[in-house]
Amino acid sequence: MNGVAYRRIGHRDGVAYLERARTGRLTDQPARVVIAPLVVGVCRSDLRELDGTRHLRRDFGHEIVAEVRYSTLADTLPVGRRVVLDPHPVVRRTSGFADLVEIEGTVADVAAALRPVPADSDPLAALFTEPLACAAHCLARVDAVIAATAHARPSPVAVVGAGIAGTLMAGILRSRGTEVHLVNRGGQRLRFLAERDVLPGVDLHPADRPGRGGFACVVLATAAATGAALELAAGLTGDDGVLMIYAGTEPGSRFLGQDIDAIRRGEGRVTVHDGRRRMHLAGSHGATAADFAVATRLLQDRREGPALRRTVRRLIDVEAPLDEGPALLREMVSRPYVGKAVLTPGVPDRG
Structure with missing residues (x-):
């Protein structure tokens, strides 16, 4: 999947900006998957990364619910599968605030970074996985x-x-x-x-x-x-x-x-x-594959799921299109923010 145009939000020197990119190889690693986000949540760590106060980690835009658009791992991550991103495995990827996200690495790491969720899951609830x-x-x-x-x-x-x-x-x-x-x-x-x-x-x-x-x-x-x-x-x-x-x-x-x-x-x-x-x-630091399985189960559980889904949906107070993302991120960096903001990317150009 090369040469497909898409939009993504990058940042430099504390400034977020919307740019256009085209898909293409990032590394010489064997596994490559391209996902199309349905929703992307803004995390406090994204804001710390933007303003330069985050230490050690860099994973701008990591709360993602997406569908696979291209995959060299057809058996485990076929095209059309709905996934969430686990930011802990070490992979090379592009910004998560985007119409498309390109992910490359070893077969094991890429497979571990993209955790399947039910195809009929509510994206706004699955966002909190x-x-x-x-x-x-x-x-x-x-x-x-x-x-x-x-x-x-x-x-x-x-x-x-x-x-x-x-x-x-x-x-x-x-x-x-x-x-x-x-x-x-x-x-x-x-x-x-x-x-x-x-x-x-x-x-x-x-x-x-x-x-x-x-x-x-x-x-x-x-x-x-x-x-x-x-x-x-x-x-x-x-x-x-x-x-x-x-x-x-x-x-x-x-x-x-x-x-x-x-x-x-x-x-x-x-x-x-x-x-x-x-x-x-x-x-306590991070999460494991087992924890992602627990989170997915909790959101789907017949007894516990309804209350948790209600909780997470009520945390969302802003939903904005991708092109409004840079201004929203700048605003969130500059003032206290209490809810959950969500960006909704669109369908990328095919030109």
Whole structure:
């Protein structure tokens, strides 16, 4: 599939722009797949990549629901198959904010990067497969650490950070029947969730009025693991409790004398004392193929699926065509944003 014209959003020096491109080989790797996005979500990490504050990873436009348009992997990824992108396998690809996305790499990596979803899945719900997989992975890490520290599964659980990740974690926990308290430093996100009734049954608290403390488990799911966010989460954690760090960290980030970037990325666990209590610091990073399978199952499950689909659909507050994407991205970088913005690419030119 060479020479097909399409539009894509690129960025340089903090400026997003719409450009025209044509399909063609990117590498000499054996596997090549071209997908046509149906919807593409804007993630906070996309905005950090745009403004130059994201560390290590580069995967601009990765929340994608698409259909395969060309494939050298006809047995596993035939033309017409509906897929979502897993950004963790190492492949070479073009911008995800586009009419077409070109992906190349080894056979194993390309196959792992494109996860099939049901052909009749709602694209706007399936869009949340990747963040839901990361949320499910984090909660699986919680279960593993709780088991290793000889605790029963805790209830209630506090989630600090009412962004997309924290909201999805609260939704999963709620579907398990766990009592959840969602705490956020700013009131705008909490008002958004309350006004849209995104998480019925979940207690929403501003950080200065968290309602209670002494939680056996607290998940820090803010965009960044700032000192203030870490202090808030630690303050909510009870004696011998678990503080799971999902929030973004930077190389060299430290808390209570520990390298929390290494703990998060390496999914480690250490026991620390803050002078008042003992707690278990642990980390969660990324998602596995099994987590993507869990996320797909959760969205399709007859019992849990309807509530989760309702939650994710109510998070979407902006749907815009691809050509409005650069202006939307620039606006989102410049101000706080509380919902989920979605771009809807069109059919590429055939010239």
